[in-house]
Amino acid sequence: MSVDKESNTPLIIFGYAAVGKKIYERIKKEDSHKRVFFCDNSKDKQGIHGGVMVLSLEDVVTGYNDAAFIVASLRHSKQMYQQLIDVGIPTENISLDLPDDIIGEELAREQKQRMTALDSIHVEVNINKDCNLNCTGCDHFAPIAEADTLELDIFKKDMIRLADVMAGHIHRIILLGGEPLLNKDLLEYVRIARICMPDTEVFIATNGILLGKMDEIFWSVLKENKTGLLVTKYPVKLDYDALRKKVEEKGIVWKYLGSSESGRSLWHFPLDLTGKQNAVDSFLHCANANSCHTLERGRLYTCSIAPNIKAFNRFFEKNVPLADDDGIDIYKAKSADEILKFLAKPIHFCRYCNVKKRTYDHPWRVSKKKIEEWTL
Structure with a gap:
């Protein structure tokens, strides 16, 4: 965690999150007069x-x-390093080395959180599985998925049940895909979600490509139903800044999904x-576990990969099993407590995720629909 610079040279920690904050505290403890700032992609x-x-x-x-x-x-240092290089920061001014104890503490905190029943969760609902962008290795398997549009009556029934059994324990509903703007009934899902969850945030997760083509009814329904946009910024020919301005002028909340403000x-x-991974280890080390809670036709899953595996099996003629439990x-769940405890533990499917071999920050490209995009 050292860059050889004069002691009076400002130090900038790139990443205003848990790891960066711990580094900041340590540096200021060692030298309270040191000029230390943060830098972050998120506005x-x-x-x-x-x-x-x-x-x-x-x-x-x-x-x-x-x-x-x-x-x-912990996971996106390669992309962040390249961002600094791209804006002209000399390589000798950049350090990627993080203290082992801080890394260990953060990983331990994440693992503890995964195994802890959360009091409030967000729920993701795939209202269709097809997409207009088709990213390599998509963890929803969109490039190889059929449209598989979620039936409106099933969605409504599930929302009513969730509102009943999970009252007060869901802070956000996310309508996604695939690309949800491809769903011709999108506004009906919005209306249903808002009626069933009057005090819960409702968002549409989108790549933004179709936003410029949406009519006034679309914008008025979103505004009327207090539904925002979670946008992933892709390296395509799209003026995201102009789109954001347009969206916000219409009174709609625009948020970037995760760190995507810097580009996906x-x-x-x-x-x-083969299913030979240790399910507990996979769960503990998976950033999606007890995080990307996905509702799929009456069942809640702790992650987004398991409920979408059908597309992989169909396209590549494989049989990665998804068990009922x-x-x-x-x-059938009798309480929110039962559901929240279930989401905070490994499932059989975890044996089929090679979490320790996951890699990050690869250049964006369109899928070639090769099995190697989802295997080793």
Whole structure:
């Protein structure tokens, strides 16, 4: 965690999250007078927080390009390093080395959280499986999926049941795909979600490509039903800044999904078709576990890969099994507590995810529909 710079040179921690904050505390403890700032891609994080300045990359370029930098990320350091290089930061000013104890503490915290029943979750619902972008290695298997549009009556029934059994324990419903803007009945899903979940955030997760073609009815329904957009920014010919301005002028909330404000890179999440992985280890080390809670026709899953495996099996004529008890039946569950505890434990399907071989920050590209995109 060292960059050889003069002691009076500003130090910028790239990544305003748990790891970066721990590094900041350690540096300030060792030298309380050291000038330390953060930099983050998310506009929501930029500004002053508790007396700490969080800069944008533009701020860095104009005022701090001679600073020393520490890239503070467990999984996306490669992409973040390249961002700094792209804006002109010399390689000798950038450190990727993080203290082993801080890495260990953060990994342990993540693992503990995965095995802890959460009080409130977000629920993702695939309203269709097809997509207009088809990213290599998509963990929803969109490039090889059929449309498989979720029936409106099933969606409504599931929303009513969720609102009943999970009252007060769902803070967000996300309608996604595939690409949900391809679904001709999208606005009906929006209306149903809002009626069933009047106090819950409702968002549509989209790549944004079709947003410029949506009519006024689309925007009025979103506004009327307090439904926002979760946008993933892809390296395609699309003016995301202009789109965001248009969306916000219409009174619609626009958020970037995860760190996608910096531009989407790809990951490789290989399956183990033999099912020889240790399910507990896979669960503990999986960033999706007890995080990407997915509702699939009456069953809730702890991640997004398991309920979408049907597309992989069909396209490649494989038989990665999805057992009934890999998801919990929301109609048989007697309480929210039962559901939340289920989501916080490994499932049989975890044996088929080779989590330790996952890699991140690959250049974005369109899928060639080769099995190697989802295996080793």
